[in-house]
Amino acid sequence: MDIQVSRKEKLNDLAFFGGRCLFTEPKSTSSLAKPDFDSFLDYSEQFFKRQHYTNNGFLVKLLEKRLAEFHDTQFCVTFCSGFWGLVLAITSLGLKGKSEIIMPSLTYRRMADIAAWAKLKPHFCEVDPKTLSMNRYTAGECINSETALILAVHPLVNCCDVQGLVSLGLEHGIPVLFDSVESVYESTSIGKVGSFGDAECFSMHASKLLNGFEGGYVTTNNSELAQRLALLRSFGFEGQDNCAVAGGLNAKLNEIHAAMALTNLDEISQLAARNKRRYRQYQSELQAIPGIRLVEFDESFSTSYKNVVVELLDSWPLKRDETVDILNAENVLARAYYSPPLHRKRMSYPHVPASLSETDLLSERFMLLPCGDHVELGDIGEVIRILEFIGSNGVEIASRLEEREAS
Ligand SMILES: *Cc1c(COP(=O)(O)O)cnc(C)c1O
Numbered sequence: 001m002d003i004q005v006s007r008k009e010k011l012n013d014l015a016f017f018g019g020r021c022l023f024t025e026p027k028s029t030s031s032l033a034k035p036d037f038d039s040f041l042d043y044s045e046q047f048f049k050r051q052h053y054t055n056n057g058f059l060v061k062l063l064e065k066r067l068a069e070f071h072d073t074q075f076c077v078t079f080c081s082g083f084w085g086l087v088l089a090i091t092s093l094g095l096k097g098k099s100e101i102i103m104p105s106l107t108y109r110r111m112a113d114i115a116a117w118a119k120l121k122p123h124f125c126e127v128d129p130k131t132l133s134m135n136r137y138t139a140g141e142c143i144n145s146e147t148a149l150i151l152a153v154h155p156l157v158n159c160c161d162v163q164g165l166v167s168l169g170l171e172h173g174i175p176v177l178f179d180s181v182e183s184v185y186e187s188t189s190i191g192k193v194g195s196f197g198d199a200e201c202f203s204m205h206a207s208k209l210l211n212g213f214e215g216g217y218v219t220t221n222n223s224e225l226a227q228r229l230a231l232l233r234s235f236g237f238e239g240q241d242n243c244a245v246a247g248g249l250n251a252k253l254n255e256i257h258a259a260m261a262l263t264n265l266d267e268i269s270q271l272a273a274r275n276k277r278r279y280r281q282y283q284s285e286l287q288a289i290p291g292i293r294l295v296e297f298d299e300s301f302s303t304s305y306k307n308v309v310v311e312l313l314d315s316w317p318l319k320r321d322e323t324v325d326i327l328n329a330e331n332v333l334a335r336a337y338y339s340p341p342l343h344r345k346r347m348s349y350p351h352v353p354a355s356l357s358e359t360d361l362l363s364e365r366f367m368l369l370p371c372g373d374h375v376e377l378g379d380i381g382e383v384i385r386i387l388e389f390i391g392s393n394g395v396e397i398a399s400r401l402e403e404r405e406a407s
Helices: 037-050 058-070 082-093 111-117 136-140 162-172 223-232 255-266 268-286 320-329 357-362 377-392 394-406
Strands: 075-079 100-104 121-125 147-153 176-179 199-203 216-220 292-294 308-312 366-369
Touching: 037 058, 037 255, 058 075, 058 216, 058 255, 075 082, 075 223, 082 111, 082 147, 082 176, 082 199, 082 216, 082 223, 100 111, 111 121, 111 147, 136 162, 147 162, 162 176, 216 223, 255 268, 268 292, 268 308, 268 377, 320 366, 320 377, 320 394, 377 394
Parallel strands: 100 121, 100 147, 147 176, 176 199
Antiparallel strands: 075 216, 199 216, 292 308, 308 366
């Protein structure tokens, strides 16, 4: 634990007001899984000896096979990032001649850019305040004659309305693509995440559950789609120069990323178990802090316990963004939950203008607390103590902040 013992007694002890910072190293909300180094070297030796570093190598194929098994799907196609996996899946699945893609506004900050690369206009939908995610009703309100695709994005804790969104798509003949980046390890009442809708997209960025440094993949039971995606990630070429599909680019995963992803996949259940211990610690210690509610995992199904999301209730004395700023100054890299929401951001590309009052309210109430493999149980105790200090001195802190703003 790299804590400078700096217990806060008065306001000036807060780093935000010039005191010493709680952690010397930042404690972020990224997973940053650190697997067994020797296993990583063992995998890496395999591509190194073959001198096959990229272009559908041995480890990429092995990883795709293992991920398809893990998600109970027939096919898995890897990419250099989740971003390009999503773009290529959207361009492949979207109904031709239609211009809109339905997605939540309270979601990953790059989602509208992804739509722009796929040449579709985001049509932002509301979320259900109980789950913080889109469902069949909020998505259904956005369906019109221009809808090309429903992008069903899972929230940071638990899953979206999988069954409802799949049936909505079937009813209207609109393809459904899941962004399951935050639900790699989750199960629902109708089975494991990975085989729902037309396809599901995942990321292997170091901050996500399955760390491949960078990378992404798409799972599907549609063999034509899988073949098409495998061509698109490799310039759209078959053989040397024969352009089999238009719109291809270079979005291949390389072997060293596959080696890291395989090492982490071998250890994913241990990672989930460590996440669970961290989550339990937050769960028990947060109870003592009035004004903060932990967003709990539904433990009736498999879950990764990765993200620690809290709601700041009306009784919490500070605004969410003020709280985040004060924590960040201590090197507690708490993050606002998907804020600003996408429909509030300035956008240079076409989109369907939206007015989403529920999303506006929700986007100011939630934040993520440090989690992942660089966070030790003792660190969590320190995060709790600083929250306690902020909460019990909140009125004073608020007036100090007001003075600052006035001057
Ligand atoms: C991170 C993320 C992505 C993009 O993944 P990259 O591999 O970083 O490109 C897409 N969707 C969601 C919900 C994400 O959190």
